[in-house]
Amino acid sequence: xxxxxxxxxxxxxxxxxxxxxxxxxxxxxxxxxxxxxxxxxxxxxxxxxxxxxxxxxxxxxxxxxxxxxxxxxxxxxxxxxxxxxxxxxxxxxxxxxxxxxxxxxxxxxxxxxxxxxxxxxxxxxxxxxxxxxxxxxxxxxxxxxxxxxxxxxxxxxxxxxxxxxxxxxxxxxxxxxxxxxxxxxxxxxxxxxxxxxxxxxxxxxxxxxxxxxxxxxxxxxxxxxxxxxxxxxxxxxxxxxxxxxxxxxxxxxxxxxxxxxxxxxxxxxxxxxxxxxxxxxxxxxxxxxxxxxxxxxxxxxxxxxxxxxxxxxxxxxxxxxxxxxxxxxxxxxxxxxxxxxxxxxxxxxxxxxxxxxxxxxxxxxxxxxxxxxxxxxxxxxxxxxxxxxxxxxxxxxxxxxxxxxxxxxxxxxxxxxxxxxxxxxxxxxxxxxxxxxxxxxxxxxxxxxxxxxxxxxxxxxxxxxxxxxxxxxxxxxxxxxxxxxxxxxxxxxxxxxxxxxxxxxxxxxxxxxxxxxxxxxxxxxxxxxxxxxx
Amino acid sequence: xxxxxxxxxxxxxxxxxxxxxxxxxxxxxxxxxxxxxxxxxxxxxxxxxxxxxxxxxxxxxxxxxxxxxxxxxxxxxxxxxxxxxxxxxxxxxxxxxxxxxxxxxxxxxxxxxxxxxxxxxxxxxxxxxxxxxxxxxxxxxxxxxxxxxxxxxxxxxxxxxxxxxxxxxxxxx
Numbered sequence: 062x063x064x065x066x067x068x069x070x071x072x073x074x075x076x077x078x079x080x081x082x083x084x085x086x087x088x089x090x091x092x093x094x095x096x097x098x099x100x101x102x103x104x105x106x107x108x109x110x111x112x113x114x115x116x117x118x119x120x121x122x123x124x125x126x127x128x129x130x131x132x133x134x135x136x137x138x139x140x141x142x143x144x145x146x147x148x149x150x151x152x153x154x155x156x157x158x159x160x161x162x163x164x165x166x167x168x169x170x171x172x173x174x175x176x177x178x179x180x181x182x183x184x185x186x187x188x189x190x191x192x193x194x195x196x197x198x199x200x201x202x203x204x205x206x207x208x209x210x211x212x213x214x215x216x217x218x219x220x221x222x223x224x225x226x227x228x229x230x231x232x233x234x235x236x237x238x239x240x241x242x243x244x245x246x247x248x249x250x251x252x253x254x255x256x257x258x259x260x261x262x263x264x265x266x267x268x269x270x271x272x273x274x275x276x277x278x279x280x281x282x283x284x285x286x287x288x289x290x291x292x293x294x295x296x297x298x299x300x301x302x303x304x305x306x307x308x309x310x311x312x313x314x315x316x317x318x319x320x321x322x323x324x325x326x327x328x329x330x331x332x333x334x335x336x337x338x339x340x341x342x343x344x345x346x347x348x349x350x351x352x353x354x355x356x357x358x359x360x361x362x363x364x365x366x367x368x369x370x371x372x373x374x375x376x377x378x379x380x381x382x383x384x385x386x387x388x389x390x391x392x393x394x395x396x397x398x399x400x401x402x403x404x405x406x407x408x409x410x411x412x413x414x415x416x417x418x419x420x421x422x423x424x425x426x427x428x429x430x431x432x433x434x435x436x437x438x439x440x441x442x443x444x445x446x447x448x449x450x451x452x453x454x455x456x457x458x459x460x461x462x463x464x465x466x467x468x469x470x471x472x473x474x475x476x477x478x479x480x481x482x483x484x485x486x487x488x489x490x491x492x493x494x495x496x497x498x499x500x501x502x503x504x505x506x507x508x509x510x511x512x513x514x515x516x517x518x519x520x521x522x523x524x525x526x527x528x529x530x531x532x533x534x535x536x537x538x539x540x541x542x543x544x545x546x547x548x549x550x551x552x553x554x555x556x557x558x559x560x561x562x563x564x565x566x567x568x569x570x571x572x573x574x575x576x577x578x579x580x581x582x583x584x585x586x587x588x589x590x591x592x593x594x595x
Numbered sequence: 596x597x598x599x600x601x602x603x604x605x606x607x608x609x610x611x612x613x614x615x616x617x618x619x620x621x622x623x624x625x626x627x628x629x630x631x632x633x634x635x636x637x638x639x640x641x642x643x644x645x646x647x648x649x650x651x652x653x654x655x656x657x658x659x660x661x662x663x664x665x666x667x668x669x670x671x672x673x674x675x676x677x678x679x680x681x682x683x684x685x686x687x688x689x690x691x692x693x694x695x696x697x698x699x700x701x702x703x704x705x706x707x708x709x710x711x712x713x714x715x716x717x718x719x720x721x722x723x724x725x726x727x728x729x730x731x732x733x734x735x736x737x738x739x740x741x742x743x744x745x746x747x748x749x750x751x752x753x754x755x756x757x758x759x760x761x762x763x764x765x766x767x768x
Contacts, residue, residue: 177601220666245608253601283612287619302623307665307763308706313626317619378712380635 078585092187095179096585097164098482100186104161105475107189109551111153114197116544118146123506123540126533129525139523140208141200147211148229151329152236153193155463158471159332160185160243163271165482167247169576169583170265172256172592177249185243192235199225210521212322215303215314219295226296230289237282244275244282251275256575258594262356265574266349269356270335273363277324277331280367285321288314312377319370327366330462331359333430333470334401337423339574340473341405344420345412346571351404358397365394375446384443391441395434402431417569418492422473425465425500433461436511451521454514460507464543465500472499472550479554480568484582485561491553498546505539635712650684651747654754658745661759662691668703668762669696670731675738683717686744691724691760694736702730703762705739710757717746718758728765 078099080090094100121142125133134142164182168175176182199206202225209217218226251264251272264272292314294300301307303314334355342349349355371379371387405427414420436458440446449455472495479487509532514520518529525533564581575594579587598606629635658681660674671694681687695701705725709715720726724739731737745756 178605241612245605245612248608249601249604252604279608279612280615283616284619284622287616287622291620291623301763304665305706305708305761310626310630313623316626317622320619320622380633380713 093183095175095183097168097176097179097182098583098585100176100182101161101164101166102482103186104157104164104189107186107193108154108158108161108471109554111149111157111193113547113551115146115149115154116547118142118149120540120544122146123537125523126525127537128534129527129530131524134523136523137205137208140210140521141206143521144207144210145196145200148196148207149193150463151211151325152233152240153189155329155467155471156236156240157189159271159274159329160240160247162267162332162336162471162474162478163243163247166478166576167250167268167271168254169579169587170268170574171251171254171259172575172588172594173250173254174586174589174591176246177254178246181242182246185239185246188235188239192232192239195228195235196232199223199228202228212318213289213292214318215292215295215311219292219303222296227293230293233289234286237286240278241282244278247271247275248279256588256591256594259575262353263594265335266338266352266355267332267335270331270338270359273359274328274331277328277363277366281321281324281328284317285325288317288321291317312374315374315377316370319373320367322373323370324363324366326459326462327362329467330430331363333426333467334359336470336474336477337405337426340419340423340477341408341427343477343569343571343573344417344423345409345414347408347412348573349404350407350410351400354400355404358400361397362394365390365397369394372441372446375443376450388441388443392438395438398434402427402434417476418487418489418496419473419477421493421496421500422469422476425496426469426473429465429469429500429503430462433458433463433466436461449514451519452514453510453518453520456520457507457510457514460510464507465503469499472496475550475554477569479557480564481576481579481581481583483558483561484564484580485557486564487553487557487561491549491556495546495549495553498549499543502539502542502546506536506543507539509533509536509539635715649747650682652682654751655680655682656745656749656753657755659755659757660689660691661757663759663761665761665763667764668701670694670701670703670762671696671736672760672762681745683745683747683749686721686742688740688742690738690740692736693724693729693731693739693762695731695733698733700730700732700766701764702728702766704728704765705760705762708759708761710759711753714749714753714756717749718756719744719746725760 078090078094078096080086091099091103094103119142121134122139125131125139164176167173202223204223204225206225207213207218207222207229209222213229251268255264291300291302295302295304295309301309303309303311305311338349338355369387369391371383372391375384375387409424416424436454440449440455440458476487476492479485513529513532513536516529518525566581567577568581569577575588575592576583578592657678659678660676662672662674664670664672672691674689674691676689679687679689693703707723707725709718720741720743722740722742724741729737729739749756
């Protein structure tokens with residue numbers, strides 16, 4: 062670390078990136094960069110690309126489900142679409158997007174010159190394009206890509222899986238490696254590089270939520286790596302971890318997977334909580350209500366997330382005592398989450414609120430994420446879950462927490478920080494159009510799914526009984542409106558970067574924190590001298 | 596030279612990663628021993644020391660038999676009786692037909708599984724072909740015996756129990 066500090070200090074503070082001439086220079090600059098802002102940008106563009114790719118897959122699914130019967134794709138391809146859509150949205154969109162934001166924001170928020178391990182940072186990012194190339198290549202293999210859902214349940218993923226599954230396994234290994242290294246870097250940065258005076262309880266909420274998330278990641282990604290390694294061994298090395306014929310147990314896979322899988326959903330949502338906790342105070346012009354409680358709530362959500370995993374497996378025949386235990390621990394998570402929602406609402410209460418695009422997305426987050434939380438509570442009830450398990454109700458539930466929840470928080474964060482990152486103002490009118498089209502269409506898409514699920518429509522099927530037609534049509538129409546509205550977002554971001562109006566300081570009058578003391582855009586190397594924190 | 600704060604922290608975090616990778620694999624024996632101790636998940640313990648403690652004539656339980664081969668075992672394998680009704684405590688003897696369809700001797704191990712899982716610990720086997728490995732020469736056939744009874748303590752809400760065997764190739768192991 063002392064070496065990298067010395068390196069930065071030796072340079073002129075305001076020089077830009079070292080970029081050579083032509084295409085080669087461009088490639089070299091981005092391939093070898095160790096600057097946290099550059100790497101953040103790379104992560105964010107990767108996430109943007111994957112977002113449209115996985116979104117297009119979702120539209121294939123919704124097009125097929127517009128009417129009963131098989132219209133466009135065969136069932137095997139349909140299953141590949143659901144699998145890939147899930148895997149890419151999780152590992153290719155939400156996680157890289159938040160890692161990108163962590164790269165951009167955390168050093169600026171805590172007054173650090175860069176990430177603690179800049180070269181590791183470069184490697185963490187550059188593993189990802191290769192991992193996704195590997196994953197996407199499976200679509201072109203003979204026998205097709207993985208078709209067993211993103212949860213890759215054995216024996217679907219071992220005995221009955223297409224040959225390309227091995228590519229998926231190695232791709233998951235690479236993504237895991239990337240996010241483990243990214244997390245180690247984030248923890249090292251937060252714990253070691255804070256500016257003098259920035260003690261833990263003065264850190265911005267986004268930094269806090271990322272610290273917890275990074276700890277979750279280093280605890281669970283190795284477990285996922287273990288699970289897929291066991292899959293690989295079962296497929297090729299004659300072991301039978303998950304094969305009942307050899308004394309193994311397919312249910313074991315579900316336990317190992319969900320031991321990773323449940324904390325994983327908090328990996329996705331905790332940074333979103335952090336973003337919302339930054340945006341709402343800014344546009345309410347009040348400090349965050351109950352900062353300490355927010356921190357403790359985040360820690361307790363993370364701790365609880367390790368002892369709830371079997372609520373994904375209520376119908377596998379686990380004993381009654383275990384069902385009760387996992388039901389109660391799951392419902393307990395509603396308490397810290399409720400504290401968070403209460404604090405966001407209290408922050409807005411009697412605030413001098415204005416409704417710029419980031420704030421609109423943040424408010425929509427609070428409303429719609431809470432709906433997703435409530436359906437989660439319904440699913441946590443053992444007797445009710447016996448009816449809801451593997452229906453569209455589950456699909457509705459997790460899309461409510463992930464789309465108007467996590468994805469909306471990513472939009473809020475992008476609109477909020479884009480002027481800081483680029484020094485240019487995005488088009489507010491276009492941003493509002495993006496918001497209103499998204500918030501309406503997201504409800505048209507996902508709300509009917511709850512009714513479909515309650516009426517008994519199973520998830521992951523390309524065809525369905527006639528009585529489900531109307532709600533499916535509504536959902537598909539909503540999905541296409543939602544999908545195409547996102548082009549407004551893409552256009553707005555590109556337009557801002559290339560031709561946006563220069564932003565005048567302060568970017569947001571209500572924004573506080575170290576990153577806002579820097580110019581917009583911030584110098585390529587910021588905080589080479591640690592700032593003084595009161 | 597003493598380690599810097601940074602190196603110490605990163606090594607610690609790396610240690611956590613390695614530990615959790617190991618923990619993922621440790622879940623396998625933890626899971627198996629938990630299932631065994633608690634008698635859940637259909638893993639039959641081959642403890643046949645207890646004798647039947649009286650027969651419960653008040654109810655009858657249907658026991659169904661299922662036989663499957665793993666992909667590497669080209670044998671004919673099926674139960675000679677697919678279903679019996681018996682009173683808990685009542686002992687019964689039946690057999691599974693097995694025939695080695697290959698030209699060479701093979702050794703197999705039968706792995707039992709019980710549905711519902713909670714019934715597993717109430718199935719008491721006195722004799723079972725699954726207790727030992729079975730070797731058949733090429734094209735040889737035999738009826739493999741199974742003697743068992745249901746423990747009268749079997750919860751009364753369970754009226755059907757399915758006993759499944761899968762043959763697994765252990766030749767040369």
